[in-house]
Amino acid sequence: MLRVCVIGMGPIGNRHADMYRSDSLAQLVGVCDVRKDRADEAGKRLGVPAFTSVAEMLKSLKPDVVSVTTGGYEYGSDHYEPTMLALEAGCHVLGEKPISNEIAKGEEMVALAKRKNRCYGINLNHRFTPAGRLAKKWVDEGKLGHLLFVNMSMWIMNPAESSPWFHIKALHPHTVDVMRYYCGDISHVHCFASKAPGRTIWSTAHFSMRFRNGVVGGLTGSYDIQRGHPMERCEVAGTGGRFVLEDMWRELNYYPAGQVERTVYSNPVFGGFRDFEDTFRDRIHVFLEQVTAGVAPEKIDGSGEDGLAAQRVLQAAIESIQTGKTIEVR
Numbered sequence: 001m002l003r004v005c006v007i008g009m010g011p012i013g014n015r016h017a018d019m020y021r022s023d024s025l026a027q028l029v030g031v032c033d034v035r036k037d038r039a040d041e042a043g044k045r046l047g048v049p050a051f052t053s054v055a056e057m058l059k060s061l062k063p064d065v066v067s068v069t070t071g072g073y074e075y076g077s078d079h080y081e082p083t084m085l086a087l088e089a090g091c092h093v094l095g096e097k098p099i100s101n102e103i104a105k106g107e108e109m110v111a112l113a114k115r116k117n118r119c120y121g122i123n124l125n126h127r128f129t130p131a132g133r134l135a136k137k138w139v140d141e142g143k144l145g146h147l148l149f150v151n152m153s154m155w156i157m158n159p160a161e162s163s164p165w166f167h168i169k170a171l172h173p174h175t176v177d178v179m180r181y182y183c184g185d186i187s188h189v190h191c192f193a194s195k196a197p198g199r200t201i202w203s204t205a206h207f208s209m210r211f212r213n214g215v216v217g218g219l220t221g222s223y224d225i226q227r228g229h230p231m232e233r234c235e236v237a238g239t240g241g242r243f244v245l246e247d248m249w250r251e252l253n254y255y256p257a258g259q260v261e262r263t264v265y266s267n268p269v270f271g272g273f274r275d276f277e278d279t280f281r282d283r284i285h286v287f288l289e290q291v292t293a294g295v296a297p298e299k300i301d302g303s304g305e306d307g308l309a310a311q312r313v314l315q316a317a318i319e320s321i322q323t324g325k326t327i328e329v330r
């Protein structure tokens with residue numbers, strides 16, 4: 001059983017901790033937050049020791065796995081320091097998205113994980129669903145034939161106005177990751193963005209993309225629409241057919257080319273996902289399974305490399321908004 005600590009006890013850190021507590025592969029052994037009130041409250045609720053210093057917790061508990069669920073500027077500036085400390089201490093790390101709000105820091109974290117030969121995953125939870133996996137199987141089995149295009153969209157409400165790039169950097173690690181999961185690496189991006197009434201940040205955006213394998217696609221996203229109806233949709237088409245995945249786990253349709261019948265996967269009543277929290281449960285369980293099985297760090301599903309690749313695409317999109325040009329992803 002893996003000994004696990006969680007660093008950053010906001011709502012998301014508490015959710016990670018709950019998932020570890022209910023997973024048979026893990027034993028939650030400690031929590032940490034620089035805010036003493038949050039550390040103590042979480043420690044009390046979860047029945048584990050609470051720390052305000054990452055270094056002290058790592059030294060005293062020697063965990064095998066650490067979740068880094070800090071946030072900070074653009075929801076990503078605080079991940080770097082605890083991640084580097086945990087990797088240096090020899091832990092496997094599961095970090096929250098975005099990997100970092102700065103590409104250079106993301107690169108350093110990925111490089112250190114590689115040097116230390118530790119598994120480094122990012123909580124790219126939107127791809128961790130049974131329906132998402134089935135769609136991936138269809139792609140891998142060739143049911144879509146030669147891939148042609150992808151249409152992705154996601155919209156939620158987030159009124160925070162911290163940075164002009166908050167929506168792009170903090171929401172779209174998920175959507176770009178899902179697009180990469182099915183269609184591979186993205187080579188070029190052109191992005192148009194707008195500000196909804198009363199907003200100062202680029203809160204709605206459309207990204208036009210070219211993939212290295214020739215697939216073309218679009219991503220539309222927004223932080224301006226209240227929750228209620230479905231919020232995420234991914235359509236991938238090829239010469240052999242097309243799938244549409246609605247809301248990550250709820251419904252998946254396969255439309256074979258040239259036929260009038262389709263295959264439908266609908267989230268089952270018994271044994272299906274109950275809500276969004278199950279995407280965390282699934283993602284965390286897969287990380288624990290892969291670490292337990294000794295999977296090679298470069299084979300980790302939803303890896304640091306994947307998180308970094310998504311962020312590079314988003315950085316190119318930002319450059320596109322600033323210059324009005326199509327940007328090659330570096």
Ligand SMILES: NC(=O)c1ccc[n+]([C@@H]2O[C@H](COP(=O)([O-])OP(=O)(O)OC[C@H]3O[C@@H](n4cnc5c(N)ncnc54)[C@H](O)[C@@H]3O)[C@@H](O)[C@H]2O)c1
Nearest residue numbers: 008009010011012013033034035069070071075078096097
């Ligand atoms: N995967 C998802 O679906 C999803 C959804 C929402 C948020 N998130 C991500 O989860 C992360 C956390 O979100 P949140 O809303 O819980 O944020 P939050 O700001 O409420 O909590 C983060 C906590 O980390 C603590 N912290 C910062 N630096 C620290 C350090 N060096 N050591 C110890 N504690 C430290 C802060 O004091 C704070 O309490 C963000 O990166 C966000 O992007 C992911």
